[in-house]
Amino acid sequence: MRANEVLGIVFSNAYDKVLKELCEIRTMGSVPFCGRYRLIDFTLSNMVNSGVSNVGIITKEHYQSLMDHVGTGRAWDLSRKNGGMVLLPPFNTATAGKNENKVQALNGISSFIQGSKAEYVIMTDCNVVSNFNYNDMLEFHKEKDADITIAYAHGKAPKLPDLLTFNVEGDGKLSKLAIASETDKEVNYSIDTILIKKELLEELIHDVVSQNKELFERDVILANADKLKIYGYKVEGFTGVIDSLLSYYNLNMSLLAPEKCRQLFDQNAPVYTKVRDDMPTIYGLGSQVKNSLIADGCIIDGEVENCILFRGVHIGKGAKVSNSIIMQGTVIEDDVTLDCVITDKNVTVSKGKSLSGVKNYPVCIGKGIVI
Amino acid sequence: MAGKTECIAMLLAGGQGSRLGVLTKKIAKPAVPYGGKYRIIDFPLSNCVNSGIYTVGVLTQYQPLELNEYIGDGRPWDLDRANGGVHILSPYQQIKGTAWYKNTANAIYQNINFIDRYDPEYVLILSGDHIYKMDYSKMLAYHKEKDAACTIASLEVPWEEAPRFGIMVTNDDNSIKEFQEKPKEPKSNKASMGVYIFSWQKLRQYLIEDENNENSGNDFGHDLIPAMHANNERLFAYHFDGYWKDVGTIDSLWEANLDLLNPNVDLDLSDTTWKIYSRSPVAPPHYVSEKSVVQNSIVSQGSTIEGSVEYSVLFPNITVEEDAVIYDSIIMPGSVIKKGATVQYAIIAENAVVEEGAVVGERPEQTENLDDWGVAVVGPNVKVGKNCKVKPKEMISEDRV
Numbered sequence: 144m145r146a147n148e149v150l151g152i153v154f155s156n157a158y159d160k161v162l163k164e165l166c167e168i169r170t171m172g173s174v175p176f177c178g179r180y181r182l183i184d185f186t187l188s189n190m191v192n193s194g195v196s197n198v199g200i201i202t203k204e205h206y207q208s209l210m211d212h213v214g215t216g217r218a219w220d221l222s223r224k225n226g227g228m229v230l231l232p233p234f235n236t237a238t239a240g241k242n243e244n245k246v247q248a249l250n251g252i253s254s255f256i257q258g259s260k261a262e263y264v265i266m267t268d269c270n271v272v273s274n275f276n277y278n279d280m281l282e283f284h285k286e287k288d289a290d291i292t293i294a295y296a297h298g299k300a301p302k303l304p305d306l307l308t309f310n311v312e313g314d315g316k317l318s319k320l321a322i323a324s325e326t327d328k329e330v331n332y333s334i335d336t337i338l339i340k341k342e343l344l345e346e347l348i349h350d351v352v353s354q355n356k357e358l359f360e361r362d363v364i365l366a367n368a369d370k371l372k373i374y375g376y377k378v379e380g381f382t383g384v385i386d387s388l389l390s391y392y393n394l395n396m397s398l399l400a401p402e403k404c405r406q407l408f409d410q411n412a413p414v415y416t417k418v419r420d421d422m423p424t425i426y427g428l429g430s431q432v433k434n435s436l437i438a439d440g441c442i443i444d445g446e447v448e449n450c451i452l453f454r455g456v457h458i459g460k461g462a463k464v465s466n467s468i469i470m471q472g473t474v475i476e477d478d479v480t481l482d483c484v485i486t487d488k489n490v491t492v493s494k495g496k497s498l499s500g501v502k503n504y505p506v507c508i509g510k511g512i513v514i
Numbered sequence: 515m516a517g518k519t520e521c522i523a524m525l526l527a528g529g530q531g532s533r534l535g536v537l538t539k540k541i542a543k544p545a546v547p548y549g550g551k552y553r554i555i556d557f558p559l560s561n562c563v564n565s566g567i568y569t570v571g572v573l574t575q576y577q578p579l580e581l582n583e584y585i586g587d588g589r590p591w592d593l594d595r596a597n598g599g600v601h602i603l604s605p606y607q608q609i610k611g612t613a614w615y616k617n618t619a620n621a622i623y624q625n626i627n628f629i630d631r632y633d634p635e636y637v638l639i640l641s642g643d644h645i646y647k648m649d650y651s652k653m654l655a656y657h658k659e660k661d662a663a664c665t666i667a668s669l670e671v672p673w674e675e676a677p678r679f680g681i682m683v684t685n686d687d688n689s690i691k692e693f694q695e696k697p698k699e700p701k702s703n704k705a706s707m708g709v710y711i712f713s714w715q716k717l718r719q720y721l722i723e724d725e726n727n728e729n730s731g732n733d734f735g736h737d738l739i740p741a742m743h744a745n746n747e748r749l750f751a752y753h754f755d756g757y758w759k760d761v762g763t764i765d766s767l768w769e770a771n772l773d774l775l776n777p778n779v780d781l782d783l784s785d786t787t788w789k790i791y792s793r794s795p796v797a798p799p800h801y802v803s804e805k806s807v808v809q810n811s812i813v814s815q816g817s818t819i820e821g822s823v824e825y826s827v828l829f830p831n832i833t834v835e836e837d838a839v840i841y842d843s844i845i846m847p848g849s850v851i852k853k854g855a856t857v858q859y860a861i862i863a864e865n866a867v868v869e870e871g872a873v874v875g876e877r878p879e880q881t882e883n884l885d886d887w888g889v890a891v892v893g894p895n896v897k898v899g900k901n902c903k904v905k906p907k908e909m910i911s912e913d914r915v
Contacts, residue, residue, distance in 0.1 A: 177798065177799065178798065178799035179798070179799055179815070217589075399801075401801060401803075401818060404798065404801060407798075408797070408798040413796040413797075414796070414798070415796055418590070418794045420590075420789050420790075420791050420792070420794070421784070422549070422550070422551070422783035422784050422790070422812075423549075423550035423551050423812045423813060423814035423815075423827075423828075423829075424800070424812065424813050424814065425774075425775070425784075425811075425812055426808045426809060426810060426811045426812070426813065427810060428809060428810045429809070430808065430809060430810075431807075432802045432806075432808055433802065433803070433804050433806070434802070434803060434804045435801070435802055436798070436799040436800070436801050437799050437800055437801075437802060437813070438799040438800075438815065439551070439799075439814055439815050440784065442784065451799070452799070
């Protein structure tokens with residue numbers, strides 16, 4: 144990829160509704176993940192590791208935590224003189240809407256897209272966790288002389304609104320594109336990572352807006368499926384799609400398998416995030432930790448099994464925490480028992496309390512709650 | 515031209531730290547890793563920022579490459595600033611010729627122009643050799659209150675250790691009566707911490723005089739401060755009573771790391787009101803497996819622990835394989851301890867490999883003659899081969915097979 148060949152556009156809250164427990168106070172992009180990350184870190188790191196150095200982040204509402212997290216883009220090396228990272232909240236003019244859907248959002252940032260010197264645009268979503276080189280996808284796109292390339296995975300389709308499914312022909316061309324209906328069968332489904340020539344995107348968006356249509360998948364992709372050369376690029380390596388609290392929980396837990404963890408946190412394509420300057424984690428006398436991922440800044444005096452502990456978590460003496468995701472700054476006091484629980488940031492569970500969910504229905508405790 | 519700055523810090527980071535042997539073969543002492551994620555220099559740099567001193571000159575000389583890269587633009591310490599910030603000051607060529615920094619005072623002398631650019635009222639002189647948390651702004655307030663020419667931070671040390679230090683004998687008002695440099699018979703147990711605040715115009719004058727004095731060794735403790743004392747300048751001791759440790763030897767480095775696990779030691783790095791900043795590696799949280807045992811230890815990000823770790827400090831990106839045992843040891847970034855290896859009372863430097871079944875160091879109670887016992891050290895990038903042994907007190911810089 145030559146410099147500024149591709150413009151990145153990240154939708155930070157296209158699917159907030161499917162994870163409402165954690166997205167009530169934040170965007171999907173700023174949902175904490177795997178001990179020290181936010182979901183947007185994965186796509187931003189993929190962008191940077193693939194040489195995309197101009198990234199616009201589209202956001203709609205409650206984006207304070209997102210702004211706080213991404214800052215100037217420095218942590219991803221996206222604080223640049225040319226390009227870099229730009230946050231794109233709704234910009235209220237007569238023609239632009241409030242980023243209620245992708246078409247409206249893309250139309251709202253048309254001047255940003257127009258101003259870019261890039262030849263291609265890659266659009267991504269934050270509910271996908273992957274370590275994926277967009278460069279390889281660009282090579283594929285050029286080789287096939289495609290109009291649109293959609294990255295896809297194969298398996299049980301996630302339950303997302305307007306999810307695209309399709310058949311993939313031998314050469315990678317897509318056929319039988321459709322909006323997914325609920326099925327338990329394994330299918331090829333889009334992971335909402337779409338590569339397209341900038342001019343074509345501008346043209347397509349202009350067309351649907353002028354026809355007063357608004358669904359990106361239906362009105363931009365499906366409506367043009369016969370006219371355009373649409374190819375599928377299969378994602379290799381670790382890929383997870385979040386479509387519910389349970390899938391969020393399971394995706395976190397899947398990283399307790401070291402080989403999965405190594406796939407996602409590939410040393411040649413590191414995942415960047417904002418630094419918090421915690422001291423390393425301190426294990427006390429009598430601590431017992433099994434099969435867990437532990438971020439910096441924790442103080443552990445109790446028992447922890449099959450858990451993900453975020454930065455700065457305290458586990459008191461005699462506490463037993465299992466199968467849980469404990470987010471940043473949570474304090475678990477002495478003799479507490481937790482099983483299958485997700486605690487949002489800065490929760491306190493006071494001495495001796497006990498709480499449990501079940502593995503296919505974890506309990507979620509909201510930010511800052513004291514139990 | 516920079517604007518006027520009240521106080522700037524000059525951090526002497528050129529020391530070799532020769533007593534740290536293989537650990538400082540390729541890096542300067544201030545770049546030596548400490549405490550699971552830090553380097554020694556993080557302490558004075560973070561102290562400066564937390565004390566509101568945002569202009570810091572770092573004087574480097576010995577093996578500066580890694581240190582320069584580590585400091586970079588100073589961003590991790592919030593010292594990337596339009597006005598001030600961190601500056602690396604290495605010796606440079608001048609009309610008179612090229613001169614290395616001969617000694618501490620000479621190093622500052624050679625940078626008079628740098629200091630003048632900021633036109634400071636006061637200059638804080640620091641060294642990159644110590645682990646401590648200190649509010650320099652309080653010391654500066656004291657310096658002003660005493661209307662001192664020079665204020666020297668002092669610490670009470672155990673009497674039996676006093677002969678190792680520069681000792682100050684003080685009057686009732688804390689003004690300095692007498693200096694004793696490493697005295698056999700100390701008259702006081704107030705030791706100099708190597709932290710000085712000078713009024714810049716005074717220091718400037720004495721630096722020039724010191725440079726012109728051919729008999730001077732150009733050292734702050736030996737020459738410049740005694741010269742000020744001889745001229746009846748106002749010199750005061752500033753009492754500090756927190757944790758302070760010189761990590762100049764293998765034993766003291768090992769001890770200072772394990773001090774972090776001692777609840778009776780007054781050094782809390784988790785205190786958010788006085789953070790110690792460092793350049794963090796990009797790595798995921800650490801993983802502790804089903805079979806592992808981790809007790810009373812410090813572990814940082816990117817590591818995978820499948821063996822037993824007790825009373826140890828582990829830096830980022832370490833692999834401890836199954837059945838490997840680590841007791842009372844310091845394992846620096848990127849090292850690998852393979853299956854069934856045993857590491858006890860040891861320091862394993864960066865990116866070293868301890869192969870299967872190898873044994874590094876031993877417990878003092880296992881040793882017959884305690885005089886032969888000490889902390890074992892495996893140098894950076896060194897490999898200890900399968901079933902090989904590194905004896906206590908041994909320090910290896912080449913692969914052992």
